[in-house]
Amino acid sequence: MTISRRVFVKAGGLALVSLGLDPLFMARAAFAARLPVRPSARRVLVCLFQRGAVDGLNMIVPHGDPAYYQERPRIAVPASDVIDLDGHFGLHPSLAPLKELWDNKSLAAIHAIGSPDQTRSHFDAQDYMETGTPGVKSTADGWANRFCQHDREHADTPFRAVAFGPQLPRILAGSAPSLAIDDLQAFGLRVPQEAARDRLTRAFEELYDGAGTGLLASSSREGFEAVQMLKRADPTQYTPANGAEYPPGRLGKTLLQIAQLIKSDVGVEIAFADCSGWDTHVNQGASDGQLSARLRELGFALAAFNRDLGERMQNVVVLTMSEFGRTIRENGNSGTDHGHATAMFALGGPVNGGRVLGRWPGLSVEQRFEGRDVAVTTDFRDLFGEILARHLGAADLTSVFPGYAPDAARFVGAIRG
Amino acid sequence: MLLAMISAVQMLTTQAPSTALTPHDSAYHVLNRLAYGARPGEADSVARFGVMKWIERQLDADHIPDDRLAAREREFKILSYDRGDLAQRFRDAQQQRRQLQRESGDSSPLSDRRGGQGVRAAGPMREFRELGGELQELAVVRATLSERQLREVMVDFWTNHFNVFVGKGADRFLLPSYIEETIRPRALGRFEDLLIATAESPAMMFYLDNAQSVAPGSSPPGPGMRLRRRFGRNDMPQDRQRRQPTGINENYARELLELHTLGVDGGYTQQDIIEVARIFTGWSIERPDRGADFVFHDWAHDPGTKHVFGMTFRNDGQNEGVRLLKFLAMQHATMHHVSAKLCARFVADEPPDGCVDAAVAAWERTHGDIRAVLRAIFSSPDFWAPQAVGAKVKTPFEFVVSAVRAAGIEPDSTPRLAGLVGRLGEPLYQQPAPTGYAETEAHWVNSGALLARMNAAMAIARQCTGIPMINDHQALVDTINTRLLGGTMSAHTRSVIVEQLSDINDPDQARIMAVGLALGGPDFQRQ
Numbered sequence: 027m028t029i030s031r032r033v034f035v036k037a038g039g040l041a042l043v044s045l046g047l048d049p050l051f052m053a054r055a056a057f058a059a060r061l062p063v064r065p066s067a068r069r070v071l072v073c074l075f076q077r078g079a080v081d082g083l084n085m086i087v088p089h090g091d092p093a094y095y096q097e098r099p100r101i102a103v104p105a106s107d108v109i110d111l112d113g114h115f116g117l118h119p120s121l122a123p124l125k126e127l128w129d130n131k132s133l134a135a136i137h138a139i140g141s142p143d144q145t146r147s148h149f150d151a152q153d154y155m156e157t158g159t160p161g162v163k164s165t166a167d168g169w170a171n172r173f174c175q176h177d178r179e180h181a182d183t184p185f186r187a188v189a190f191g192p193q194l195p196r197i198l199a200g201s202a203p204s205l206a207i208d209d210l211q212a213f214g215l216r217v218p219q220e221a222a223r224d225r226l227t228r229a230f231e232e233l234y235d236g237a238g239t240g241l242l243a244s245s246s247r248e249g250f251e252a253v254q255m256l257k258r259a260d261p262t263q264y265t266p267a268n269g270a271e272y273p274p275g276r277l278g279k280t281l282l283q284i285a286q287l288i289k290s291d292v293g294v295e296i297a298f299a300d301c302s303g304w305d306t307h308v309n310q311g312a313s314d315g316q317l318s319a320r321l322r323e324l325g326f327a328l329a330a331f332n333r334d335l336g337e338r339m340q341n342v343v344v345l346t347m348s349e350f351g352r353t354i355r356e357n358g359n360s361g362t363d364h365g366h367a368t369a370m371f372a373l374g375g376p377v378n379g380g381r382v383l384g385r386w387p388g389l390s391v392e393q394r395f396e397g398r399d400v401a402v403t404t405d406f407r408d409l410f411g412e413i414l415a416r417h418l419g420a421a422d423l424t425s426v427f428p429g430y431a432p433d434a435a436r437f438v439g440a441i442r443g
Numbered sequence: 444m445l446l447a448m449i450s451a452v453q454m455l456t457t458q459a460p461s462t463a464l465t466p467h468d469s470a471y472h473v474l475n476r477l478a479y480g481a482r483p484g485e486a487d488s489v490a491r492f493g494v495m496k497w498i499e500r501q502l503d504a505d506h507i508p509d510d511r512l513a514a515r516e517r518e519f520k521i522l523s524y525d526r527g528d529l530a531q532r533f534r535d536a537q538q539q540r541r542q543l544q545r546e547s548g549d550s551s552p553l554s555d556r557r558g559g560q561g562v563r564a565a566g567p568m569r570e571f572r573e574l575g576g577e578l579q580e581l582a583v584v585r586a587t588l589s590e591r592q593l594r595e596v597m598v599d600f601w602t603n604h605f606n607v608f609v610g611k612g613a614d615r616f617l618l619p620s621y622i623e624e625t626i627r628p629r630a631l632g633r634f635e636d637l638l639i640a641t642a643e644s645p646a647m648m649f650y651l652d653n654a655q656s657v658a659p660g661s662s663p664p665g666p667g668m669r670l671r672r673r674f675g676r677n678d679m680p681q682d683r684q685r686r687q688p689t690g691i692n693e694n695y696a697r698e699l700l701e702l703h704t705l706g707v708d709g710g711y712t713q714q715d716i717i718e719v720a721r722i723f724t725g726w727s728i729e730r731p732d733r734g735a736d737f738v739f740h741d742w743a744h745d746p747g748t749k750h751v752f753g754m755t756f757r758n759d760g761q762n763e764g765v766r767l768l769k770f771l772a773m774q775h776a777t778m779h780h781v782s783a784k785l786c787a788r789f790v791a792d793e794p795p796d797g798c799v800d801a802a803v804a805a806w807e808r809t810h811g812d813i814r815a816v817l818r819a820i821f822s823s824p825d826f827w828a829p830q831a832v833g834a835k836v837k838t839p840f841e842f843v844v845s846a847v848r849a850a851g852i853e854p855d856s857t858p859r860l861a862g863l864v865g866r867l868g869e870p871l872y873q874q875p876a877p878t879g880y881a882e883t884e885a886h887w888v889n890s891g892a893l894l895a896r897m898n899a900a901m902a903i904a905r906q907c908t909g910i911p912m913i914n915d916h917q918a919l920v921d922t923i924n925t926r927l928l929g930g931t932m933s934a935h936t937r938s939v940i941v942e943q944l945s946d947i948n949d950p951d952q953a954r955i956m957a958v959g960l961a962l963g964g965p966d967f968q969r970q
Contacts, residue, residue, distance in 0.1 A: 077875075077876075078875075144713070146693075146697065146713065146716075147697060147701055147707065148876060148877075149701070149702075149707070149876065149877075149878050150701075150707060184890070192866075192867070192868030192891070192892060192895075193868050193886060193887070193889065193892065194889035194891075194892075199885060204889075205889070205890050205891060206889040206890065206891040206892060207891050208866070208868075208891055208895070213891065213894065214894060215894065215897055215898055215901075216898050217901075226901070229939065229943045229956075229960060230897050230960065230963060230964070232939045233935075233936055233939050233940075233960060233963075233964040233965060234893075234964070234965055236933065236935030236936065236939065236965070237965035241836075241884055241885065241888040242836070242888055242893070242965050242968060242969075243965075245888050245889050245890045245892075245893050246890065246893050246965075247890075248890040249890030249891065249893055249894045250890075252890060253894070302875060307652050307655075307692060307694060308652060308655055357689075357690050357692065358655070358656075358657060358659070358688040358689030358690030358691070358692070359652070359655045359688045359689075359690075359692065363692065363693060363694070364693070364697075396713075
């Protein structure tokens with residue numbers, strides 16, 4: 027990014043401060059020229075990581091499989107409560123707000139998806155799903171970051187890859203600029219008066235300019251660029267469109283801010299958010315209870331996001347992911363333990379929706395992984411790769427998923443051709 | 444080996460084994476790593492006292508007087524409550540919450556999420572919430588004020604190593620005693636004792652679900668022995684099923700091997716995890732609603748023979764688990780894994796082999812005496828290498844505490860500073876993953892977090908009384924460099940700050956600006 031522009035802004039700013047003028051308009055002028063020409067046509071991928079390993083079997087319920095009910099006498103969702111999708115699978119009743127999106131073919135589910143690595147450690151499995159290299163612990167960067175490294179066509183905005191949360195997740199770690207935003211409203215330096223704020227921002231910017239190379243220098247540079255762009259977009263003025271109502275809680279707030287950021291046309295291409303609380307070892311519940319409450323929040327939040335973005339969803343794909351699934355059989359505590367394959371959702375205009383994708387391996391003992399878990403029939407890299415290639419236009423997936431040769435023949439068909 | 448011991452002792456009794464660092468710079472380095480940063484003038488006083496002598500004194504923490512902290516600790520109500528008191532208060536808070544929910548009559552589909560309702564209301568809910576804030580602030584106050592700095596650093600290290608998430612059900616009231624009784628007394632003791640103490644702690648038993656792990660088919664002898672109430676994550680009445688657990692739970696076994704001992708590359712299999720889980724069946728808690736005590740349930744223990752790591756465990760009740768923990772504490776993979784983590788804390792994010800090997804050797808020699816392991820790290824040339832100085836970026840907790848110490852601020856008992864640590868990404872005791880918080884720069888440095896640190900620096904600067912008001916800007920910046928940054932301010936930082944002060948005439952404003960830029964700038968992020 028444009029050293030010359032930043033020098034110009036800074037030099038102009040300093041000169042004007044000494045004259046007692048608000049230098050803001052200069053910055054605006056400098057930034058205006060950099061905005062994307064046709065912003066709303068930009069394609070966006072929103073990733074939601076269900077940390078803790080969601081129970082795919084109670085999220086997208088194989089109510090047509092008798093083994094499901096045999097193995098889960100206390101926590102199976104009764105067939106009468108399941109929202110049927112295709113006669114075999116159905117949504118957990120708490121996901122009712124998503125049924126409409128299924129019916130209009132913008133929501134697809136992918137079942138029996140996961141990692142070829144057999145680890146049942148949250149830490150390892152999340153790491154593998156974020157680095158995109160199952161079984162290889164030494165990978166330093168995340169697949170979403172590698173996509174950005176590789177495809178630099180859109181590298182003109184600090185908001186290209188944004189994670190919501192106080193820390194940058196592994197999936198976005200790497201050499202391509204990416205941003206962690208805890209709260210859009212409070213992003214930047216908090217000084218009440220605008221002129222004083224601008225001045226302090228520039229002072230810190232200069233300080234970190236001297237930090238040489240390394241993470242401190244590059245991260246601070248990205249931060250200051252983002253502050254300027256966001257200021258122009260003015261996110262403090264925001265009302266969700268189409269009467270969308272986000273649920274209370276962290277997920278709703280985060281998705282609202284992602285919608286806000288997409289609509290402000292600052293060039294978001296990949297947005298990432300965490301959504302935790304899925305590690306249901308004890309008292310998981312069936313139609314009601316612990317998992318049900320988490321799914322209800324997820325369903326309402328996704329539906330609100332979809333409604334809020336309206337027409338813009340034509341260019342947006344929301345992908346949920348989770349490090350692994352849970353045991354087919356309920357455990358002694360009316361919960362489930364760490365398993366293998368799970369289920370994911372893809373939502374948006376480009377999605378080939380209204381279908382449960384992927385090959386269903388079945389739940390009988392001989393069909394299971396290690397005799398206990400849902401077997402993986404879709405490597406998560408084939409789904410992620412398909413979305414990167416067919417939705418975001420990635421030209422070369424081998425550099426995004428090193429050591430793996432994504433093959434269109436293995437794509438599950440989540441994105442419309 | 445004897446020679447190695449003698450040379451280690453010699454190094455400690457003479458001077459810092461460094462050729463590149465002055466006594467002052469050695470002292471500043473040590474205060475950055477073994478303590479939460481230098482207070483104004485402290486690098487000089489430690490240099491005069493003798494850096495290696497100061498390290499030895501810190502390793503012998505019990506003999507350092509800490510009266511000022513003791514006086515401040517008395518302000519914290521939470522220290523006068525035991526687990527039973529806290530459990531009672533938790534129950535009262537739960538009851539009030541249910542009452543409020545009933546009264547609001549809210550049956551909308553989203554009302555059962557932990558929302559804001561009732562949080563501001565007076566009464567047990569608010570009181571319990573305030574106790575949670577006290578718990579966090581106490582960590583900040585201790586780290587800031589304690590003279591036993593190295594012990595506080597090690598408490599933080601072990602708290603993360605043996606992480607327990609305060610937000611999980613009963614851990615809301617079990618965590619304070621976990622910190623006070625399990626971690627703190629053993630922070631500079633033997634690793635094996637710490638490992639066993641955490642394994643037997645109600646907080647860990649609950650957090651990693653071992654309290655629910657029983658041999659398949661087992662059942663308690665009579666109704667009196669039942670776990671009467673469990674606290675699920677949502678604590679909703681309909682979630683609280685009073686059913687007996689009926690099978691093994693692998694969670695503790697897995698994290699014990701992966702995180703607490705052998706490490707993720709420690710060479711164990713899923714079958715090993717199952718065997719370890721069988722060994723720990725019966726390790727549980729009793730009366731969780733009264734504060735919970737550790738209990739071994741013979742009826743829940745799997746009496747079968749277990750084979751793991753080349754050892755055979757025949758039915759021997761609780762002794763099986765203790766024997767396994769003692770075995771794990773002395774495995775090479777454990778020594779290497781934990782030593783490398785310690786070196787990542789004290790030396791560099793990617794620690795050189797030399798200091799790790801020295802730590803492992805000391806561990807082996809002393810049977811896991813944490814003080815000996817630390818001494819080996821602090822005697823290692825890697826610790827004193829010029830490239831190690833300033834090589835680490837402070838975690839949010841380290842950043843806030845070191846800034847408060849440098850600025851000479853007396854932390855109060857409100858949760859404000861702890862809240863600041865949380866906003867910078869490290870809310871204390873609130874890491875849900877058993878990994879605890881990360882130690883490395885890559886986890887903490889990102890653009891949003893850096894902006895948050897700048898904001899925090901300005902907030903701290905407004906309360907900084909440790910720097911006098913000085914009209915001469917050059918002299919002001921020199922004073923800040925000496926007192927806050929131990930003389931490490933870069934020429935660039937200095938010139939930028941001086942330039943920024945050029946049109947500020949009010950000496951108080953100039954001081955805030957200069958201190959804020961110094962604490963929020965790149966030099967102070969490093970240690």
